[in-house]
Amino acid sequence: MKNRARASLYIVRYGMTGIYRSLAKSIAIIFVVLVMTILIGIISQTIFLQEQTLESVYAQYFIDVTVMDELCIRDTNLKLPSKYYDIIESNLHNINDYITGIKIRSTETLVRYGSNTDSEQSNFGTVVGLTYLPDREEFGYKFQMLPGYTEEVFFGDDLVCVVPKKVYENLKNKYTMVFHGLEEMDDPISYTVAGIHEGVTEDFYCSYKSYNENFSRDEFNIYSFKFSLKNAKYSDNVSSILKRYFIEPSIAGAVKREQNELKLMYEYSFVMPKGNLDDVVKPIESDIHKLKIVEPFLFILSIATGFVVSFLSTRNRKAEFAIMRSLGTSRGLVFFEAFIEQFILCIIGIALGIAIFFVMYGSDAILVMWKIYVFFALYMFATAISALYVARLNVMKIMKAKE
Amino acid sequence: MSHDKVVLQVKNAVYEYRNKYQTVKAVNDFSFSFEKGKLYAVVGKSGSGKTTLLSMLAGLDVPKKGSIYYKEQDTKEINLDKYRRDDVTVIFQDFNLFPLLTAIENVMYPLHLKGIKDKEAREIAAKKMESVGLDSLFQKRYPSMLSGGEQQRVAIARALASDASVILADEPTGNLDSENGKNIIGLLKELAHSGNYCVIVVTHDLDIASDADQVLNMKDGKLVFSE
Numbered sequence: 001m002k003n004r005a006r007a008s009l010y011i012v013r014y015g016m017t018g019i020y021r022s023l024a025k026s027i028a029i030i031f032v033v034l035v036m037t038i039l040i041g042i043i044s045q046t047i048f049l050q051e052q053t054l055e056s057v058y059a060q061y062f063i064d065v066t067v068m069d070e071l072c073i074r075d076t077n078l079k080l081p082s083k084y085y086d087i088i089e090s091n092l093h094n095i096n097d098y099i100t101g102i103k104i105r106s107t108e109t110l111v112r113y114g115s116n117t118d119s120e121q122s123n124f125g126t127v128v129g130l131t132y133l134p135d136r137e138e139f140g141y142k143f144q145m146l147p148g149y150t151e152e153v154f155f156g157d158d159l160v161c162v163v164p165k166k167v168y169e170n171l172k173n174k175y176t177m178v179f180h181g182l183e184e185m186d187d188p189i190s191y192t193v194a195g196i197h198e199g200v201t202e203d204f205y206c207s208y209k210s211y212n213e214n215f216s217r218d219e220f221n222i223y224s225f226k227f228s229l230k231n232a233k234y235s236d237n238v239s240s241i242l243k244r245y246f247i248e249p250s251i252a253g254a255v256k257r258e259q260n261e262l263k264l265m266y267e268y269s270f271v272m273p274k275g276n277l278d279d280v281v282k283p284i285e286s287d288i289h290k291l292k293i294v295e296p297f298l299f300i301l302s303i304a305t306g307f308v309v310s311f312l313s314t315r316n317r318k319a320e321f322a323i324m325r326s327l328g329t330s331r332g333l334v335f336f337e338a339f340i341e342q343f344i345l346c347i348i349g350i351a352l353g354i355a356i357f358f359v360m361y362g363s364d365a366i367l368v369m370w371k372i373y374v375f376f377a378l379y380m381f382a383t384a385i386s387a388l389y390v391a392r393l394n395v396m397k398i399m400k401a402k403e
Numbered sequence: 404m405s406h407d408k409v410v411l412q413v414k415n416a417v418y419e420y421r422n423k424y425q426t427v428k429a430v431n432d433f434s435f436s437f438e439k440g441k442l443y444a445v446v447g448k449s450g451s452g453k454t455t456l457l458s459m460l461a462g463l464d465v466p467k468k469g470s471i472y473y474k475e476q477d478t479k480e481i482n483l484d485k486y487r488r489d490d491v492t493v494i495f496q497d498f499n500l501f502p503l504l505t506a507i508e509n510v511m512y513p514l515h516l517k518g519i520k521d522k523e524a525r526e527i528a529a530k531k532m533e534s535v536g537l538d539s540l541f542q543k544r545y546p547s548m549l550s551g552g553e554q555q556r557v558a559i560a561r562a563l564a565s566d567a568s569v570i571l572a573d574e575p576t577g578n579l580d581s582e583n584g585k586n587i588i589g590l591l592k593e594l595a596h597s598g599n600y601c602v603i604v605v606t607h608d609l610d611i612a613s614d615a616d617q618v619l620n621m622k623d624g625k626l627v628f629s630e
Contacts, residue, residue: 003518
């Protein structure tokens with residue numbers, strides 16, 4: 001075992017001697033590896049920087065999507081079927097990745113209301129279903145959730161509601177609101193008060209889902225439908241999803257006359273104002289796309305270079321490896337010798353390449369270093385193939401060919 | 404023939420390979436016993452199977468049929484790398500020295516493979532070089548700085564350094580002038596007789612063959628006669 005270790009160490013020394021005594025060839029190989037390293041580093045770094053630029057551009061854009069009527073004139077009083085809410089609800093998990101601030105507002109329904117089921121009430125008000133807590137700007141007054149409740153209640157089917165402050169103050173039971181239907185809604189329904197608003201009109205707000213189930217007169221009960229993109233980069237993804245249900249307005253004004261996935265006619269459109277986003281990002285995306293096409297070729301080239309360089313350098317030394325074999329050097333040691341030489345040269349080349357790369361890009365360069373490691377692994381893999389080739393040579397054939 | 408002296412024994416060895424058109428029997432039912440202390444010359448025309456035989460004797464290949472025994476051990480059952488490291492050694496026509504190693508480093512190579520330390524290996528190598536007529540002046544010269552005869556002597560010194568009992572030589576004088584050729588054959592003969600080596604020389608030069616203790620004539624892979 002000790003002798004074997006000494007023999008292996010000697011083979012490493014033999015390799016080092018070979019590198020030192022054929023310096024011109026060694027420098028040539030180091031130079032090739034160095035150039036490949038810098039090239040891969042520059043391309044990877046350029047892609048990385050372009051992607052960062054793209055991210056920062058996207059971060060500067062806030063895109064709100066609004067559902068409108070067929071001709072893109074109205075964004076309110078849409079009378080959109082409740083099925084559109086079902087899409088959101090059933091795909092909430094996926095949609096959440098792309099969008100935020102889903103604002104669905106229902107039509108209004110006139111109701112009688114009171115603080116308990118027995119009382120004879122003749123107060124009238126309207127109920128509106130929402131998926132969000134409105135701000136002052138939308139209805140002209142301030143909304144406030146009571147302790148223990150958050151905006152989340154609007155995205156469920158809990159029987160909770162937001163009531164006018166003056167109604168809340170007059171309630172016998174401070175926490176229960178009872179609604180009586182005007183026509184078909186004969187059975188009273190109790191809602192827990194989750195918030196108040198300062199409006200003077202007797203408007204009540206509950207979750208859209210609960211509105212749809214308890215107050216809606218028909219299924220065309222969505223008054224308005226808006227949401228925002230989490231990131232402008234999702235605009236294409238969201239757009240392609242929306243096109244399954246809505247018309248995307250075009251300059252030509254052509255309208256689809258067919259049913260969408262909800263078995264409804266394409267009667268509504270969506271507007272996604274992107275400003276000059278496309279003009280800004282398309283050239284950057286195009287650059288990244290081109291570089292990403294080049295990148296895999298560069299890695300293939302690194303394998304090819306590793307193979308050609310090590311194959312050419314070992315092929316010229318076939319006789320040398322054959323002598324080694326004839327003197328009793330095992331295939332394993334011959335492989336090791338051929339491999340270790342290229343390994344040392346490759347390490348030197350990559351180390352120099354990385355040093356230059358760091359001088360060019362500073363500490364940012366560390367972020368794409370893994371690509372240089374991949375190059376190193378691929379190069380050594382190709383080298384191993386050619387080392388395997390020399391380890392399996394037919395000694396006598398080479399000796400006779402040499403003569 | 405003394406059985407004590409037999410070091411290599413070839414029994415009904417057959418080596419065949421397939422080319423595009425046919426199966427060729429390079430060595431066909433070859434049997435012979437090689438003894439220590441003798442110089443053998445294997446002669447025959449090109450394609451007669453000499454080199455294939457040498458390749459099998461050197462443990463670079465094994466017979467497809469039949470066997471080769473080294474000290475009664477079938478070469479099919481032993482570690483051939485170790486066999487080449489310790490028991491047989493090959494000298495080639497083209498000298499085949501490592502071009503980037505000096506003469507003494509070339510001779511030290513088989514010693515390093517055995518795990519011998521540098522200082523000891525250097526001492527052994529220097530002695531082996533001296534034994535083939537190369538003094539210390541030659542030690543640090545690279546093969547390209549040596550004449551053909553000197554290179555072949557380094558190759559022989561390297562063969563001796565491995566301490567093998569069988570020396571195989573494939574056309575060892577092929578690249579030498581007649582005087583150097585004669586010297587090398589003389590050296591090999593001396594090694595066989597005074598060093599008790601079994602030296603097997605493959606050659607097509609009948610003058611060289613005449614110096615051998617025994618000549619083996621091969622034709623179509625078969626041993627035609629030995630004298």
